[in-house]
Amino acid sequence: MSHTIERPSRLDTARRAFSWRDAVVYQVYLRSFRDANGDGIGDLGGLSQGLDAIAALGCDAIWLNPCYASPQRDHGYDIADYLTIDPAYGTLEEFDEVVRRAHELGLRVLMDMVANHCSSDHAWFQAALAAEPGSDERARFIFRDGLGPDGELPPNNWDSVFGGLAWTRVTERDGRPGQWYLHSFDTSQPDFDWRHPAVAEHFENVLRFWFERGVDGFRIDVAHGHFKDAALPDHPGGRGPDAGHNHGMWDQPEVHDLYRSWRALGDAYEPEKYFVGEIWVPSPDRLADYLRPDELHNAFSFDLLVQPWNADRFRKAIETGLAVGRGWPAWTLANHDVHRAVTRYGQEQPLDEALPTDMIAAARRRGPADLDRGLRRARAAAALALALPGSMYLYQGEELGLPEVLDLPDAARQDPIWTRSNGTELGRDGCRIPLPWTREGRTFGFSDAAAATTWLPQPAWFGAFARATQAADPDSMLSLHRDLLATRRTHLRGTEPIVWLSPAGAEVLAFRRGDVVVVTNFGSAPFTPPSAWGALSPLLASQPLTGSATVPPETTVWSRLHRGVAA
């Protein structure tokens, strides 16, 4: 292995062919991406300005977290009107401009479909509150009488994902305590009853509305949630964090008919529209059911995201992902719901633990982090994931190697998880801090207004991670990502499957795809590929190579294979 690495020189953004199978999708958490009007909240104007940076990185698409009208109790995952843009983010015209500009840059646009629940401010829910028990207005949601002599006990023992009960009792028009409604998440997020025909009809209209505006597809929020067991049975596991998967609450058979109908709706467009699901189910087989040819195109392979830094665990997650995703999974190492990768990989890696039932909680640990080590591992993990067959979802700020902000002042925290868990869970604010664009300035270039105050405070050290600084530094996390995406485009977008190579020693993961050999060294000693693997010359490495034929510790190297390889 020699140590000279070719740096890709130029990106040809306009002529990229899009395929959901191997796209790199940049996840835009709009509220924290860029603020054009100076109120300290990211917006569509800011996104329009920042699209060039996303295209320059080499991405194929963006996924936009919810930007519909919303009281923002769960930052847009509580939607009051599915057919408008929240005024804090801009207007429909500005949305159209984002789509136009994105398409011009060769970027597809995915929106977020939050259809398990809406906001308690939604006109339907307000009408349901005003209506009588048993009315059609109430039947669009899951209202039930309580148990106990006065209905003072909830209809069953279900917990909300965000902590506390999944039921809230309402006050009827006569001022008396009345029925209870189900909310799988926050009180402000009432679940729809998907067995009511008006619900399905409404969402078909919503899909069409955005498709007609040029949206190319949707990420489906809690896609395993839309139906509940009609009998609403108690969870045999009881309540609390150790209660296990609640089979009555998730993953009901009817949900598959729903996706069949959405798929048919999307397939009627040319080119066809695309769906990727956020699905948490207890087994790979259940996940695979959502990916039958007439259902969703894709589902996130969260299994990889929740793994500790360990070769065996990564390999198993990759194999599961490939099997479930029929060779083309949707990989991701971070999103707006989990702690940032640099921090996670810099913390103690809990190898012995079985996966907790709330896999997201597994990726939101507290505890000290060695950030240098975390960054080294996050670089290697990104290089590994981007070499795999499948698509990659890159959460904004991961390309900057941002650490999680763990020490936000309590008073600044906004995530309902923080309040609903009484502060026992930090929640997700720390991965949603407004991005740093420049090293200097009050908001590090996030806001156009000099006096702006960002909606979550940025720590003083954020400027050191600024995009502008990293763009000029060939060794930065940003440059690594640019190089990875460009080299992937030239060398790793074929249909070649993975052929695992088996080195002696447990701490290395290695595979060949076509004429590229990818080696990730998880261990702390350098690794020298056996000569039987053939003549390799490095294309790219997540750490500087020292000139010897070795892969440094906590490093991924992509190499080109010059002669045949003995696998």
Ligand code: GLC
């Ligand atoms: C999904 C979203 C998360 C949101 C929840 C409720 O898990 O990713 O951010 O809070 O659904 O909509």
Ligand code: CA
């Ligand atoms: Ca703004």
